[in-house]
Amino acid sequence: MKICFLGGGNMASALIGGMLAKGFAASDIAVVERDETSRARLTERVGVQTHAALDAAALDCDVLVLAVKPQQMREAIAPAAGKLTHQVVVSIAAGLRLGDLARWLGNYSRLVRCMPNTPALIGAGVTGLFADPSVSAEARDIIERILASVGQTVWIDSEAQMDAVTALSGSGPAYVFHFIEAMEAAGVSMGFDTDTARKLAIGTVLGAAQLAAGSDESPAVLRERVTSKGGTTAAALAVMAEGDLIGLVGRAIDAAAARGKALGDELGAD
Numbered sequence: 001m002k003i004c005f006l007g008g009g010n011m012a013s014a015l016i017g018g019m020l021a022k023g024f025a026a027s028d029i030a031v032v033e034r035d036e037t038s039r040a041r042l043t044e045r046v047g048v049q050t051h052a053a054l055d056a057a058a059l060d061c062d063v064l065v066l067a068v069k070p071q072q073m074r075e076a077i078a079p080a081a082g083k084l085t086h087q088v089v090v091s092i093a094a095g096l097r098l099g100d101l102a103r104w105l106g107n108y109s110r111l112v113r114c115m116p117n118t119p120a121l122i123g124a125g126v127t128g129l130f131a132d133p134s135v136s137a138e139a140r141d142i143i144e145r146i147l148a149s150v151g152q153t154v155w156i157d158s159e160a161q162m163d164a165v166t167a168l169s170g171s172g173p174a175y176v177f178h179f180i181e182a183m184e185a186a187g188v189s190m191g192f193d194t195d196t197a198r199k200l201a202i203g204t205v206l207g208a209a210q211l212a213a214g215s216d217e218s219p220a221v222l223r224e225r226v227t228s229k230g231g232t233t234a235a236a237l238a239v240m241a242e243g244d245l246i247g248l249v250g251r252a253i254d255a256a257a258a259r260g261k262a263l264g265d266e267l268g269a270d
């Protein structure tokens with residue numbers, strides 16, 4: 001099975017890195033990348049074949065993964081319009097809807113929309129998937145196998161939910177990194193050097209996430225176990241409640257989902 005990525009940026013690199021680590025052959029993976037420096041990096045460091053354009057050689061694949069920015073998509077896929085025959089086309093772009101992609105591809109509907117995230121690079125991603133009804137069960141299995149090689153997969157029931165997946169898990173790693181930044185900064189302001197503060201912050205997030213992932217208890221119960229009455233954790237959580245952390249995170253994730261929907265509206269309008 002030959003897999004071709006259109007766009008060899010951050011997310012394509014994360015997916016390819018994860019796939020190679022899980023035993024996919026570099027010779028089965030190609031990347032269409034317009035930037036020469038990125039092409040050289042992909043050939044030399046990652047070992048995959050590269051193409052400068054989405055030409056016949058690039059389209060000689062079974063799965064075409066669309067991994068350019070949403071704003072770049074229409075122009076980037078134009079060369080494939082009317083030239084697709086059997087390929088399953090998988091878009092990882094935020095916001096863009098299957099109906100618009102199908103139209104841009106010359107009414108080609110063997111399309112799957114999915115939303116991975118960057119921990120795919122270390123096999124710890126989580127991906128939401130939605131397929132056009134015309135995509136066969138066999139083709140869905142193939143796409144699921146690719147994404148499952150880089151982490152967990154979740155099929156969703158309606159395409160509209162993809163904006164929520166994007167807001168929660170697609171963008172989610174950035175929220176966690178931001179929280180780590182905040183913890184690190186607090187550590188530095190209390191006198192630690194950056195390395196020590198970072199080690200304490202990352203170790204804590206990693207350990208807590210692993211504990212939550214392996215536990216039958218809810219995150220709320222695990223939080224309560226850390227929180228002694230009248231103790232240090234309670235003092236910190238009171239400040240977080242005063243700042244309405246739960247509401248703030250909810251509003252942030254709502255904003256991400258709204259932005260995904262707006263991107264789909266804006267870019268699909270013409």
Ligand SMILES: NC(=O)C1=CN([C@@H]2O[C@H](COP(=O)(O)OP(=O)(O)OC[C@H]3O[C@@H](n4cnc5c(N)ncnc54)[C@H](O)[C@@H]3O)[C@@H](O)[C@H]2O)C=CC1
Pocket residue numbers: 006007008009010011012032033034035038052067068069070072075076077092093094115116117118170171
């Ligand atoms: N970065 C992330 O965490 C995630 C990103 N996504 C989606 O993945 C897509 C890609 O995002 P990133 O990898 O972050 O972007 P990026 O900007 O790092 O990568 C896009 C790549 O496509 C190339 N490109 C643009 N137009 C091209 C064309 N016409 N032909 C060939 N190559 C072209 C660019 O040179 C660039 O290397 C976006 O649609 C985004 O919504 C989805 C999940 C997570």
Ligand SMILES: O=C(O)[C@@H]1CCC=N1
Pocket residue numbers: 094166170171
């Ligand atoms: O920020 C973005 O638009 C993309 C989609 C999910 C993660 N990065």
